[in-house]
Amino acid sequence: MKFGIVVFPGTWSEKDTFHALAPVLGQDAEYVWHGETELSGFDAIVLPGGFSYGDYLRSGAIARFSRVMDAVKDYADAGGPVIGICNGFQVLCESGLLPGVLMRNDHLEFRCIWTDLRVENDSTNFTSRAKVGDTLHIPMSHGEGNYQADAATIERLEGNGQVVFRYADASGNVTEEVNPNGSINNIAGIINERGNVLGMMPHPEKACEALIGGDDGNVIFSSMIDSLATATA
Amino acid sequence: MPVTQETLDEIALSRSEYEAIVDRLGRDPEPLELGLFGALWSEHCGYKHTKALLRTLPSASDRLLVAPGAENAGVIDLGDGLAVAMKIESHNHPSAVEPFEGAATGVGGIIRDIFAMGARPIALLNSLRFGQPQDARTRYLINGVIGGISSYGNCIGIPDVGGEIFFSDSYKGNPLVNAMCVGLIEDGKMASASAKEPGDLLMLVGADTGRDGIHGASGLASRTFEEQAEMRSAVQVGNPFLEKVLIEACIEALDIPGVVGLQDCGAAGITSAAIEMAERSGMGLKIDIDAVPRREEGMTPYEVMLSESQERMLLAVTPGHEDKVFELFDRWDLDASVIGTFELGENVRIFDEGSQVSSTPVVTLTDAPEYTFSAPKPDWLTALQDKDLSEVPVPSESAGEVLLQLLSAPNIASRFPIYRQYDYHVQINTVVEPGGDAAVLRLKGLKRGIAVSTDCNGRICYLDPKIGTIIAVAEACRNIAVTGAEPVALTDGLNFGNPETPDVQFQLNESIAGMREAADAFGIPIVSGNASLYNESAGTAIFPTPIIGSLGILEDVEKHSTVGFKNESDMIVLLGADDWDNVEGLAGSEYLDFKHDTIAGQPTIDIDLELNVQSVCRDAISSELLSSAHDVSDGGLAIAIAECAIIGGKGASISLTVGDRWDAALFGESQSRIVVSLPEANLGELSQMAESKSVPMKVLGTVGGGELSIDDVVQLPLAEIDDAWKNGFTKAVSD
Numbered sequence: 010m011k012f013g014i015v016v017f018p019g020t021w022s023e024k025d026t027f028h029a030l031a032p033v034l035g036q037d038a039e040y041v042w043h044g045e046t047e048l049s050g051f052d053a054i055v056l057p058g059g060f061s062y063g064d065y066l067r068s069g070a071i072a073r074f075s076r077v078m079d080a081v082k083d084y085a086d087a088g089g090p091v092i093g094i095c096n097g098f099q100v101l102c103e104s105g106l107l108p109g110v111l112m113r114n115d116h117l118e119f120r121c122i123w124t125d126l127r128v129e130n131d132s133t134n135f136t137s138r139a140k141v142g143d144t145l146h147i148p149m150s151h152g153e154g155n156y157q158a159d160a161a162t163i164e165r166l167e168g169n170g171q172v173v174f175r176y177a178d179a180s181g182n183v184t185e186e187v188n189p190n191g192s193i194n195n196i197a198g199i200i201n202e203r204g205n206v207l208g209m210m211p212h213p214e215k216a217c218e219a220l221i222g223g224d225d226g227n228v229i230f231s232s233m234i235d236s237l238a239t240a241t242a
Numbered sequence: 243m244p245v246t247q248e249t250l251d252e253i254a255l256s257r258s259e260y261e262a263i264v265d266r267l268g269r270d271p272e273p274l275e276l277g278l279f280g281a282l283w284s285e286h287c288g289y290k291h292t293k294a295l296l297r298t299l300p301s302a303s304d305r306l307l308v309a310p311g312a313e314n315a316g317v318i319d320l321g322d323g324l325a326v327a328m329k330i331e332s333h334n335h336p337s338a339v340e341p342f343e344g345a346a347t348g349v350g351g352i353i354r355d356i357f358a359m360g361a362r363p364i365a366l367l368n369s370l371r372f373g374q375p376q377d378a379r380t381r382y383l384i385n386g387v388i389g390g391i392s393s394y395g396n397c398i399g400i401p402d403v404g405g406e407i408f409f410s411d412s413y414k415g416n417p418l419v420n421a422m423c424v425g426l427i428e429d430g431k432m433a434s435a436s437a438k439e440p441g442d443l444l445m446l447v448g449a450d451t452g453r454d455g456i457h458g459a460s461g462l463a464s465r466t467f468e469e470q471a472e473m474r475s476a477v478q479v480g481n482p483f484l485e486k487v488l489i490e491a492c493i494e495a496l497d498i499p500g501v502v503g504l505q506d507c508g509a510a511g512i513t514s515a516a517i518e519m520a521e522r523s524g525m526g527l528k529i530d531i532d533a534v535p536r537r538e539e540g541m542t543p544y545e546v547m548l549s550e551s552q553e554r555m556l557l558a559v560t561p562g563h564e565d566k567v568f569e570l571f572d573r574w575d576l577d578a579s580v581i582g583t584f585e586l587g588e589n590v591r592i593f594d595e596g597s598q599v600s601s602t603p604v605v606t607l608t609d610a611p612e613y614t615f616s617a618p619k620p621d622w623l624t625a626l627q628d629k630d631l632s633e634v635p636v637p638s639e640s641a642g643e644v645l646l647q648l649l650s651a652p653n654i655a656s657r658f659p660i661y662r663q664y665d666y667h668v669q670i671n672t673v674v675e676p677g678g679d680a681a682v683l684r685l686k687g688l689k690r691g692i693a694v695s696t697d698c699n700g701r702i703c704y705l706d707p708k709i710g711t712i713i714a715v716a717e718a719c720r721n722i723a724v725t726g727a728e729p730v731a732l733t734d735g736l737n738f739g740n741p742e743t744p745d746v747q748f749q750l751n752e753s754i755a756g757m758r759e760a761a762d763a764f765g766i767p768i769v770s771g772n773a774s775l776y777n778e779s780a781g782t783a784i785f786p787t788p789i790i791g792s793l794g795i796l797e798d799v800e801k802h803s804t805v806g807f808k809n810e811s812d813m814i815v816l817l818g819a820d821d822w823d824n825v826e827g828l829a830g831s832e833y834l835d836f837k838h839d840t841i842a843g844q845p846t847i848d849i850d851l852e853l854n855v856q857s858v859c860r861d862a863i864s865s866e867l868l869s870s871a872h873d874v875s876d877g878g879l880a881i882a883i884a885e886c887a888i889i890g891g892k893g894a895s896i897s898l899t900v901g902d903r904w905d906a907a908l909f910g911e912s913q914s915r916i917v918v919s920l921p922e923a924n925l926g927e928l929s930q931m932a933e934s935k936s937v938p939m940k941v942l943g944t945v946g947g948g949e950l951s952i953d954d955v956v957q958l959p960l961a962e963i964d965d966a967w968k969n970g971f972t973k974a975v976s977d
Contacts, residue, residue: 018575019483021399025670028686060397063483119392121665150396150665215667220684220800222672 010237011037013051015081015097017061017072018043022094022214026057029217034230043075052237053090054081056097058150058212068111068153069099078104090134090233091206095151098198098208107201107208108166109158114151115191121150123222124189124211126197127177130170133200134236135207138228144181145174145225149189149197149211156192156199156210163193174198174209245276252457253280259611266606274592274600277544278607280457281510282517285775288610291741292773295614295754303767305730313435314358314506315425316769318731320795322688323429327361330369330422330696330735330791332774337419340477341386345419346394347480347552352423353400354506357489358555360433360496361425364669365683366395368405368421369696369735369789373414375652375974380409383417384975390480391421392663397482398489401672402664403681405696409652410835412700415779420735420772422791424694426685433496435505436522437558437584442502444516444527444582445564447495447571448488448554450537454478455511455550484553484576491574492555498570500563507554513547515556516582517590521608523558526587531594533581543594558584616751617744626705629842631825637837641904641955644837645880646966648909651836654877655970656888677889678805679721679873682796691799693727695792699876700785702830702845702911707749707786709845710830711756713913716852717875718792719764723856724871724916726802726863727794732761734771734790739783741775749786757788763849801864806890807919808869812945814883814894815925817932818855818915820940822879823901827910832876837905845913852914854935859916861931867924869945874915880908880952882917883942887950888964896943896952904955919945 012030016023023040030038041048048054061072072078078100085091085106093101101107114120125144128136139145158166166172174197177183188195190210198209213226245260253276255263263271263279271279281287289296301310307325308317315329333348349366356363368391373380395402405422437444455478495501503523507515512534520527531543537551559567564580571578591601637644648654661676673691674682680695697718703710719729734757739746761768777784796802807814821827828834829843862868870890874882879898887894900907920928925941932939951957 018487019397021486021668025668028670032686059399060483060486063397063481065483119396119663119665121662121667148667150667152396212667215670217670220673221667221670222675 010052010234011039011050012053012055013039013041013048014055014057015041015077016043017075019061019063020057020059020096022058022212026055026214029214029226030230033217034227034234036234041077043077045077046080048080048084053233054084056093056100058095058097061096061100068096069103072100073103082106085206088203088205092135092233093208094212095210098210099153101206101208106206107199108162109156111153112155112157113153114155119152120189122189123148125177125179126174126211127181127183129172129175133173133204135229135232136173137232137235142181144177144179145228146223147211147213147216147226151210154190154192154210156196158193166199169202171199171202172196173200173207253277254284255280259283262611272600274544274547275602277548278513278602281513281548282607283610286509287514289773290610291613291750291775292736293612295750296771298754299758299768300761301767301769306767306769310768310770314355316731316733317359317427317432318769320690322690324685325427325432326692326793327356327359327425327427328731328733328791328793329355329770330420330733330789331355331772332418332420332735332737334416334418334737334774334777336477337387338417341383342390343477343479345387345390347478348419348421349391349394350480350482350485350552351508352421353398353485354508354555356423356425357492358433358435358504358506359425359427360431360493360504361427362493363400363423363425364671365424365694366400366402366421367694367696367791368402368419370405370407371413371418371700371787372409373411374409380414381975387417387419388660388663394480394482396665398486399668401666401668403666403672404676404694407657407660408700410701410785412785416777416784418737418787420737420789422696422733424793431496433504435519436503437519437525438502438560440525440584440586441561442584443559443561443564443580444584445557445559445567445578446534446554446581447557447576447578449481449484449551450535450577451546451549452537452551453541453545453549456545456548478550478552480552487574487576488553488555491571491576495557495567495570498563498566500560500566501557502560503558505556507556509550511548511550517604517607519556519558520584520590520604523584525584526604527582527584527590529582529590529592531592533579535577535579543592543599615747617747619748620745626842627844631828631843634828634834634838634840636903636905641908642958645884645908645956645958646963648833648836648877648881649884649963649966650970650973651832652971652974653832654881656968657971658968659972673799674725674802674804679724682725682799682802684799689798691796693722693725693794693796695721696789697721698787698789700787701835701841703753703787704785704841705830705843706845707752708756709847711753711788712760712849713845713847714788714790715757715760715764716847716913718790720856720873722792722794723860724803724873726860727796728860729764729766729792729794731769731793732766732790734768734788736771736773737777737784737787737789738775739778746783753786753788760849763853801866803863803868803871805872805886806870807886807892807894807945808890809921810892810946812869812919813922813925814896814917814919814942814945815928816915816917816940816942817859817937819912819938821912822898822907822910823903824910824912825903825906827912828906831878831909831911833878833905833909847913854937855914855916858931858935858937859918862928867928868918868920870919872917874917875911878909878911880956884950884963886917886919887960888967892945893947893949893960894943894945895947898942898953900953900955908952
């Protein structure tokens with residue numbers, strides 16, 4: 010599968026994402042510069058983590074005006090798979106491709122820790138290799154990961170099964186104690202109504218090998234690869 | 243032209259230094275030239291009080307590719323076409339004045355030093371010192387520094403994987419912020435900070451030049467100060483996003499054939515960067531000051547030359563190739579300007595709008611005076627060393643109570659609340675995260691890995707600058723050894739008081755002598771370093787604090803060891819001497835300071851034993867005998883064991899058969915000791931390894947249960963010691 014990894018000035022997880030996809034999972038991956046307007050050659054698009062434009066104004070606020078984001082919007086509208094990780098999730102929310110907003114962590118600190126994500130929906134193209142209730146051990150590192158939305162939006166997301174991951178403990182218990190940033194309902198990752206755009210704050214590419222702490226992140230990318238394979242089969 | 247004392251004070255030059263300038267030039271210096279001398283002859287840039295000493299440090303090694311001082315950082319060969327650049331640098335004085343930006347730009351500066359070598363930065367470490375954390379101003383400094391490091395390092399995408407933080411009254415007026423950076427150079431793509439031919443162009447890329455940081459090198463870093471408020475404008479302001487983009491652009495620029503040299507603008511800005519490039523190239527230099535893009539109006543040539551605006555780099559470019567450079571930097575949305583030309587000749591000539599403003603011999607500027615000194619050992623030091631520690635009373639509290647107090651002491655408690663504010667995962671190379679003795683990083687595509695650490699116990703260096711520095715080197719290497727790696731390079735960050743005073747002069751001489759002795763004994767080169775002097779307030783110097791950064795190689799990164807106990811029924815073993823009835827082991831210990839408000843005693847170390855202990859530990863790890871390994875240092879044996887239990891989430895039963903002085907047994911900080919745990923079946927083999935190297939070895943107990951018990955003097959539930967250690971730091975800075 011050919012993954013396009015978008016790079017804004019200030020993005021830095023593109024190399025980590027490339028490593029998780031290409032050497033580790035054996036996929037084709039290419040960097041897409043933020044000025045690019047042509048995405049048709051890609052089977053999936055990744056908006057990786059980092060501090061695009063230095064997080065000036067708000068995280069993702071400037072990146073969403075890049076030329077490439079017009080192309081990403083068209084790509085998503087046509088049903089193409091898009092995954093936004095950390096800063097990528099912030100950019101997707103700023104662009105309106107996903108509802109809600111990522112605000113400053115409630116304790117006001119940048120936090121880098123391992124999290125356990127409870128899989129809430131296993132019928133998405135990003136979680137087909139998991140089962141509801143599974144926990145994925147994946148690290149997060151962000152200062153603005155506090156997912157917020159108005160009550161109506163939250164109700165809709167929960168009702169539609171659009172909440173894909175929640176912060177939990179290793180046994181899958183979703184509690185206030187394990188919420189690392191104040192996100193409503195411990196929401197760590199969501200998909201759009203159509204199911205082709207996923208945003209998540211933790212970094213699956215940082216959990217791609219046992220040597221660096223675990224490879225649960227591969228469940229997500231592998232699910233994407235599976236679904237793309239069946240789509241083209 | 244008579245020069246006023248006020249002028250001299252502003253640029254921190256002494257009258258005799260001024261006279262030396264007049265003498266060497268054969269005339270009075272122009273005002274602009276005086277500014278250049280002030281910068282380049284500052285302690286920070288000129289290393290006046292340390293040059294002669296630093297020259298005595300060993301730097302030879304088969305692995306050494308770039309000698310210390312030759313370029314921006316030291317470089318050693320890792321094999322397989324990889325080399326690593328490493329350096330530690332201080333940003334103490336700016337951090338005392340404006341902690342957030344001071345620390346942030348300290349990080350920015352060391353990163354630039356590394357990528358100026360053509361190395362891609364892969365790790366940061368930071369070694370910090372503050373006054374006691376209950377103090378309001380100290381809390382302000384701590385929060386600012388951690389915030390600055392976090393915001394800069396995280397934004398730029400380089401993992402912060404280690405360091406230390408240490409609190410003592412000694413650092414109250416003079417916090418220390420030493421930042422270390424490690425970078426990878428692939429296949430000989432190393433950059434040099436020099437031009438190739440006369441006619442090569444000098445190009446400035448990156449940020450505009452403003453008025454920030456003028457006199458940062460001379461004013462802040464080169465003398466003690468009491469009036470912090472007025473120095474605020476001399477603190478530089480950082481922009482990590484710009485630097486991130488700059489790194490990418492510069493590393494790409496090195497692939498352009500016409501780009502022959504790269505240098506970063508750090509302390510003393512364009513002045514030191516450009517003039518040092520000229521000196522290294524053996525050429526003269528013409529600078530067109532008006533070609534430097536500015537962010538403020540009405541800047542004088544003096545201000546432009548001395549500005550320490552951040553995120554600027556200099557390139558040396560073969561004429562005819564500058565268009566490719568412009569095109570590349572334009573693509574990254576960065577400014578690039580030709581600001582001068584290297585030329586045949588001896589002088590740096592500064593022009594403004596076509597008229598020459600100054601012309602000064604390069605070598606005179608870069609050859610700052612060198613001071614050597616000898617000073618006697620102060621009597622107060624002898625008195626401290628000779629103090630009879632058997633007079634220190636055994637506490638009336640129980641050993642368990644004292645253990646809990648120490649576990650939550652600011653110098654011992656878990657640093658997780660700090661380092662979880664730093665991204666230590668980015669670049670996905672982190673195999674052993676912060677929180678242990680050293681971080682371990684993998685090198686993608688290779689079996690090999692590296693371990694990195696910093697260490698220095700200022701209190702012990704205060705009690706004996708020579709032995710204390712030997713101990714600092716030993717500890718920095720021991721931290722590496724307990725991961726299974728072999729230390730191969732060191733970098734030193736010297737932090738001392740006023741070098742014009744005899745006590746500090748004694749400390750400097752002794753410390754460097756100790757560093758030399760230790761590095762020789764270990765056979766490891768000191769590849770780079772930094773000196774920060776004048777760290778004192780109200781006439782009191784900080785503890786002499788020579789921070790040692792160490793780097794080690796693991797041939798197989800999968801075969802590494804970590805701190806926590808792993809398996810129930812594993813044996814717990816001490817490698818090294820079990821002299822726990824020896825009250826002298828309390829010398830300079832955290833326990834002695836924390837419980838008895840006393841800093842005294844004579845630190846000691848047996849280097850041969852140290853080398854052997856480290857070697858046995860390393861061999862045991864690579865033979866996969868061990869489940870865990872941990873260095874015994876701050877807080878002593880009981881703290882080390884408690885940490886292994888807490889981090890591993892497993893209790894331990896220990897028998898030491900302590901005598902009356904349980905405090906010396908539990909909390910003494912004798913050197914050359916490592917606590918390991920291993921399956922009983924491997925005990926025989928470990929024993930043989932230890933015996934073959936004459937390393938004492940003692941079985942202390944077993945892993946297991948939900949408690950830490952030591953003889954019948956300590957019996958504490960794991961949950962209790964866990965809570966004390968994990969929450970100690972947060973309590974210390976907020977209660």
